[in-house]
Amino acid sequence: MTDTIAGTAFRVMLRMEVIPGQEAAFEQAWLDGASIITDQPANLGQWLxxxxxxxxxxxxxxxxxxxxxxxxxxxxxxxxxxxxRLHPYRSKGSMAVATVLHALTGAASARQGTAP
Incomplete structure (x- = not known):
């Protein structure tokens, strides 16, 4: 099954190294602030x-x-x-960007109701 974002979505991929021992606090800070991004009219979704x-x-x-x-x-x-909000937990990070060319949904997604 092909997803509608294929060929049009702009994807941002961040790699974050968190200070050891701060993982739970980082996860909560990310979750608490996630709506800042998902409420943007141009945002299609995000995943941690x-x-x-x-x-x-x-x-x-x-x-x-x-x-x-x-x-x-x-x-x-x-x-x-x-x-x-996330900076106090971060020791290092990098960013890469891409255009989604093809997005295929696997059979298990339909059974589990999960997004790609």
Whole structure:
């Protein structure tokens, strides 16, 4: 099954290294501030994942209708506020961006009601 975001969504992928021992506080701070992003009219969704291979490493993925809308958000006061909330927990981080070319939903998604 093909998803409607394929070929149009702008994806932002953040890798965050959290100060060891601060993982639970970081997760809560991210969750508490998540609506700052998801309430943006151009945001299609976001996900927080914890690495199973590296201690205290997280991945944040967010999808946007286009790059321009993401960059507008990135320059906003709301973004600066959200970033400041997460900064005390972060030791290092990096960002990569991409255009979603194809998005395929697996059979288990329909059974579990989960998004890709």
């Amino acid at each position: 994942s914890r690495s199973t291979e590296e201690e205290a490493v997280y991945y944040i993925v967010s999808d946007w209708v286009d790059e321009e809308s993401f960059r507008d958000y990135e320059r906003s006061e709301q973004h600066l506020h959200h970033r400041a």
